[in-house]
Amino acid sequence: MPALPLRERLNPRRFFRGEKATDEPVTLSHRRIFIVPNRSGFGLALLLLIQWLAAINYGNNLAFILTFLLAAAAMSSMLYSYRNLSGLIVSQGNASPVFAGDQALFELRFTNPNAWPRYAVELRLKDAVPVRLDVPPGDTVSALLRVQAEKRGWLELDTVTVSTLFPLGIFYAWSPINLKYRILVYPSPSRERLPFPRSEGEPVDASPGRACDEFRGFRAYHAGDPFKHIHWKSLAKGHDPLVKHYAGGETEVLHLSWSATEGIDAEARLGRLCRWVLDAEKAGMRYSLDLPGIAIAVDRGASHCRKCLQSLALFGS
Amino acid sequence: MKIGATSFKPDRTQQNLLLFSVFFVAAPHLLNLGLGIVLYFSLLAAWRFASGYRPALQPGRLLLFVLTLTGAALVYVDYHRFYGREAGSSLFLVGLGLKLMEMRTRRDVYLVVYLAFFVALTQYLFSQSVALAAYTLAAVGLLISVLIGLNAGPVLSLKIQLKMAAVLVAQAMPIMLVLFLFFPRIAGPLWALPDDPDTAKTGLGDIVEPGSISRLVLSREPAFRVDFEGPVPAPDERYWRGPVFWHTDGTRWTLPPEEGRHDVRAPEFAGTAYRYTITLEPHQNRWVFALDLPKTFPGELSLTREYLLLARQKIGERRQFTITSYPNYRTGELSPAERDLGLQLPDEPSARVVRLVERWRRSSSDPQGIVNKALHHFREEPFVYTLNPPPIPDKPIDTFLFKTRKGFCEHYATAFVYLMRAAGIPARVVTGYQGGQWNPVGQFLEVRQADAHAWAEAWLPGQGWTRIDPTAAVAPHRIEQGIDLDRQWAGQAAGFSPVQRVLSDTALDFHDWYRRVRLVWASIDHAWNQWVLSYNPEHQKQFWEALGIVDWRGLITWLAALSVLCGVLVGLCIRPRRKPETIDPALKAYSRFLKKLAKRGVIKRTGEGPRDFALRAASERPEAKENIGAITALFLEVRYGQQADPSDIERLKQRVKAFRL
Numbered sequence: 021m022p023a024l025p026l027r028e029r030l031n032p033r034r035f036f037r038g039e040k041a042t043d044e045p046v047t048l049s050h051r052r053i054f055i056v057p058n059r060s061g062f063g064l065a066l067l068l069l070i071q072w073l074a075a076i077n078y079g080n081n082l083a084f085i086l087t088f089l090l091a092a093a094a095m096s097s098m099l100y101s102y103r104n105l106s107g108l109i110v111s112q113g114n115a116s117p118v119f120a121g122d123q124a125l126f127e128l129r130f131t132n133p134n135a136w137p138r139y140a141v142e143l144r145l146k147d148a149v150p151v152r153l154d155v156p157p158g159d160t161v162s163a164l165l166r167v168q169a170e171k172r173g174w175l176e177l178d179t180v181t182v183s184t185l186f187p188l189g190i191f192y193a194w195s196p197i198n199l200k201y202r203i204l205v206y207p208s209p210s211r212e213r214l215p216f217p218r219s220e221g222e223p224v225d226a227s228p229g230r231a232c233d234e235f236r237g238f239r240a241y242h243a244g245d246p247f248k249h250i251h252w253k254s255l256a257k258g259h260d261p262l263v264k265h266y267a268g269g270e271t272e273v274l275h276l277s278w279s280a281t282e283g284i285d286a287e288a289r290l291g292r293l294c295r296w297v298l299d300a301e302k303a304g305m306r307y308s309l310d311l312p313g314i315a316i317a318v319d320r321g322a323s324h325c326r327k328c329l330q331s332l333a334l335f336g337s
Numbered sequence: 338m339k340i341g342a343t344s345f346k347p348d349r350t351q352q353n354l355l356l357f358s359v360f361f362v363a364a365p366h367l368l369n370l371g372l373g374i375v376l377y378f379s380l381l382a383a384w385r386f387a388s389g390y391r392p393a394l395q396p397g398r399l400l401l402f403v404l405t406l407t408g409a410a411l412v413y414v415d416y417h418r419f420y421g422r423e424a425g426s427s428l429f430l431v432g433l434g435l436k437l438m439e440m441r442t443r444r445d446v447y448l449v450v451y452l453a454f455f456v457a458l459t460q461y462l463f464s465q466s467v468a469l470a471a472y473t474l475a476a477v478g479l480l481i482s483v484l485i486g487l488n489a490g491p492v493l494s495l496k497i498q499l500k501m502a503a504v505l506v507a508q509a510m511p512i513m514l515v516l517f518l519f520f521p522r523i524a525g526p527l528w529a530l531p532d533d534p535d536t537a538k539t540g541l542g543d544i545v546e547p548g549s550i551s552r553l554v555l556s557r558e559p560a561f562r563v564d565f566e567g568p569v570p571a572p573d574e575r576y577w578r579g580p581v582f583w584h585t586d587g588t589r590w591t592l593p594p595e596e597g598r599h600d601v602r603a604p605e606f607a608g609t610a611y612r613y614t615i616t617l618e619p620h621q622n623r624w625v626f627a628l629d630l631p632k633t634f635p636g637e638l639s640l641t642r643e644y645l646l647l648a649r650q651k652i653g654e655r656r657q658f659t660i661t662s663y664p665n666y667r668t669g670e671l672s673p674a675e676r677d678l679g680l681q682l683p684d685e686p687s688a689r690v691v692r693l694v695e696r697w698r699r700s701s702s703d704p705q706g707i708v709n710k711a712l713h714h715f716r717e718e719p720f721v722y723t724l725n726p727p728p729i730p731d732k733p734i735d736t737f738l739f740k741t742r743k744g745f746c747e748h749y750a751t752a753f754v755y756l757m758r759a760a761g762i763p764a765r766v767v768t769g770y771q772g773g774q775w776n777p778v779g780q781f782l783e784v785r786q787a788d789a790h791a792w793a794e795a796w797l798p799g800q801g802w803t804r805i806d807p808t809a810a811v812a813p814h815r816i817e818q819g820i821d822l823d824r825q826w827a828g829q830a831a832g833f834s835p836v837q838r839v840l841s842d843t844a845l846d847f848h849d850w851y852r853r854v855r856l857v858w859a860s861i862d863h864a865w866n867q868w869v870l871s872y873n874p875e876h877q878k879q880f881w882e883a884l885g886i887v888d889w890r891g892l893i894t895w896l897a898a899l900s901v902l903c904g905v906l907v908g909l910c911i912r913p914r915r916k917p918e919t920i921d922p923a924l925k926a927y928s929r930f931l932k933k934l935a936k937r938g939v940i941k942r943t944g945e946g947p948r949d950f951a952l953r954a955a956s957e958r959p960e961a962k963e964n965i966g967a968i969t970a971l972f973l974e975v976r977y978g979q980q981a982d983p984s985d986i987e988r989l990k991q992r993v994k995a996f997r998l
Contacts, residue, residue, distance in 0.1 A: 059444075060444070060447045063447060063448075063451060064451065067451045067454060067455065070455070071454070071455065071458055073527065074458060075458075076522075076523050076525040076526070076527055077525045077526040077527050077528065078461075078462060078525065078526070078654075079524075079525045079526070079654055079873065080461050080462065080465065080654075081465065081869060081870045081871075081872055081873075082461040082465045082469070082470055082473075082870070083458050083461045084517060084520075085470070085513065085517060085869075086454070086457060086458055086461070086473060086477070087458075088512075088513040088516035088517050088520065089474075089477060089506070089509055089510070089513040090454060090477070091512075091513075091516060092509035092510070092511075092512035092513040092516060093477070093481060093505055093506060093508075093509040095509075095512060096505055096508045096509050096512065096907050097505065099904070099907055099908060100505070139488075139489040139490065139492060139493065140488055140489050140490050152490070154490070154492045185488050186485075186488050186489055187484070187485045187488055187489065187501065187505070188481065188484045188485065188488065189443075189447070189484055189487060189488040190484075
């Protein structure tokens with residue numbers, strides 16, 4: 021871990037926003053872990069104060085002993101809280117692209133290189149559902165943080181707060197973590213199924229009932245696959261999710277271009293193009309994509325599709 | 338950071354652990370508080386336990402309200418108030434029970450646990466014994482394990498959870514010790530304590546009448562313990578002075594109202610001085626029982642004209658004083674007022690008494706002679722020293738002297754004083770303790786309530802007030818050996834529980850063993866009192882001075898240094914050894930084999946493989962060649978082989994175990 025300049029070290033933002041994002045795995049250390057009593061902790065402090073006053077008033081030494089024992093246990097528990105986070109290595113996992121409006125899954129991997137187990141480590145991200153995990157010694161555990169992908173483009177992982185209340189729940193130890201971890205968000209494909217634009221002649225009907233009715237087999241589920249293509253029967257049997265793969269028999273060439281979507285706003289145009297790309301790919305057609313400043317030659321296949329979707333996602337940025 | 342709203346849905350084990358811990362914490366109060374309160378709390382705890390299995394049993398809002406009123410009413414009925422020791426403790430117990438019933442969120446659990454900690458503290462207002470301290474330590478561990486379970490979630494097994502709590506408490510002990518010794522103490526009380534009228538006065542009372550001393554004689558309770566610096570007085574010199582009685586109405590002797598000032602004429606002291614520290618058990622009076630007669634004593638004590646030491650306040654908690662006494666003394670002249678008091682009689686003595694006294698006066702002219710005659714009378718006539726004298730409803734002294742002739746020390750002392758006064762010699766009754774049991778384990782003298790005693794003092798010209806113990810004339814062994822409690826118990830056993838009978842069984846071995854255990858236990862208790870319970874602001878000041886702490890700067894330096902030390906120690910403790918816990922059993926067995934060889938000087942070099950090492954070891958120790966080869970082959974097979982069998986590991990272990998050089 022590189023040394024931190026003094027100015028940054030004293031910056032109070034560090035307690036909540038953490039240090040600058042890095043590509044590398046982050047090791048939680050004393051510099052990154054902060055610890056304060058929580059509400060129960062202040063409650064305990066109040067209890068100890070009352071007990072102390074009672075001990076003074078009655079001159080009762082066993083009462084002093086009980087009070088000091090509790091105080092001492094609370095102090096040691098602070099070290100336990102710290103140890104529960106200290107040394108954990110946080111690294112990033114997969115970054116599968118998603119469509120705007122879907123949930124992006126950030127996968128954080130927690131490695132425990134030490135000989136003691138970590139209990140009840142909680143991850144919080146602004147709006148995401150908090151995740152609780154336990155990391156056995158010498159093990160790595162993944163946590164998935166679900167974030168609603170609102171806009172197309174890069175979705176950066178915000179500050180993740182790793183925290184714990186273990187062991188007594190009277191101290192809140194936390195560490196804000198910033199990873200250079202981003203997920204590409206494709207534009208949301210427009211809902212209505214429009215016919216493919218035709219450079220000449222009749223538009224091709226793109227409804228899946230017609231063009232994509234030929235069942236090609238199964239493939240593994242990727243984030244963003246339409247729900248209705250999931251093979252629920254196998255999922256119910258406890259297998260990994262599979263997706264039914266369809267393809268049409270066309271060999272036609274499509275030229276999808278920005279200019280073909282005139283009359284609506286830019287995002288909607290991208291959405292429409294996105295829909296066409298997906299439908300064309302699903303139908304097994306060959307297609308090209310023309311955006312202002314970007315031209316992708318005619319091709320087909322997953323990587324071609326990804327390339328097209330990526331340029332749609334990043335269009336204008 | 339918000340945890341308050343989180344609801345509490347623990348599994349049944351955690352819930353039952355919590356209930357058990359709370360009940361465990363509250364249990365010692367069964368002895369202290371009224372039956373109604375105890376039953377109320379037990380009922381609520383049982384109810385909560387049941388509703389863990391049948392949620393329908395959970396009480397609604399209205400029922401809870403009724404329960405709350407019932408609890409408050411129970412406390413009021415029992416104690417007629419809501420403050421003070423008993424009522425306050427009861428109120429907390431009631432609150433704990435009620436909170437158990439409406440434990441829904443995490444915050445409620447914390448409230449229950451904190452309340453339980455406080456209930457544990459209220460128990461110390463009733464007893465501060467070693468046993469209770471050990472008990473509370475276990476209780477604190479249990480409550481902490483509840484919190485650990487609550488925060489770790491279901492991954493933790495109950496066993497690990499309890500172990501963790503035990504380790505945490507053990508690690509807290511040194512820090513607790515530092516805080517106990519160094520955390521600045523303030524002399525209490527901070528505000529007036531509500532006086533507790535229920536506090537039973539134990540020990541000697543402020544009247545003397547038949548039965549007032551003998552009622553104590555079966556009490557094993559310690560009255561005080563004494564550590565001597567230097568010589569220990571002989572048993573017949575161990576008279577511990579308590580209140581002195583002048584006034585009698587013929588049946589009972591009473592104390593005069595307390596005077597503001599005491600002008601004491603210091604006696605002349607001679608002979609051996611005994612210096613000692615007395616640790617008094619609380620007895621709710623101001624008396625400090627010094628060895629007859631005290632010369633030097635702490636400034637907070639005052640000496641009455643009767644040479645009784647008084648503390649400034651009632652001794653409501655254990656206190657310690659260092660006193661010097663001289664058994665040889667000579668008090669001065671008698672003032673006219675004292676003479677009047679010392680000759681006071683309720684009415685004219687009866688004809689029999691007058692006849693008896695006249696006979697003594699005729700045969701001896703000086704007071705000392707009359708005293709000897711009286712003692713001779715007690716010795717020669719058929720007087721019996723007994724714990725169970727017959728009740729004397731009317732004219733107690735007359736009847737005792739001439740009819741029943743059976744009595745305990747208070748009978749002899751009062752009768753003797755009466756006779757002296759009738760003979761014109763100023764006399765008074767002194768109560769206190771006599772004797773005490775030497776504890777060879779802890780090297781201290783333990784004086785128990787059973788050692789309570791009454792004796793007489795007569796004023797003799799030339800000597801002043803002289804102690805005369807008529808009991809010694811009747812039952813000399815009482816003074817020399819003290820009360821043999823065990824024999825007394827045995828004599829009384831018929832009326833007591835079978836347990837007491839068993840304990841006082843005359844089978845000598847058991848008796849002896851029992852006595853020894855009691856001695857050890859008494860010394861533990863005394864050490865506890867001396868080292869732990871008597872630590873107060875004064876002792877803390879002395880302790881700091883011994884360490885060279887004179888101001889807050891010194892204190893902070895010490896505190897900081899010790900905190901860092903404790904922190905480092907705990908830090909080292911909680912960092913487990915680098916070795917992973919689950920080590921390959923084959924490797925373990927092999928390293929044991931290596932250790933055995935190393936003991937004989939055959940040490941495996943780093944970088945040397947098992948095969949090479951086996952060859953070298955076999956050449957160095959040809960007699961074990963076969964075993965070395967077999968163990969190495971087995972180890973290689975188990976660790977690196979393709980088809981290792983679990984039975985191979987067992988075989989390897991056994992071979993290593995049997996391996997000898």
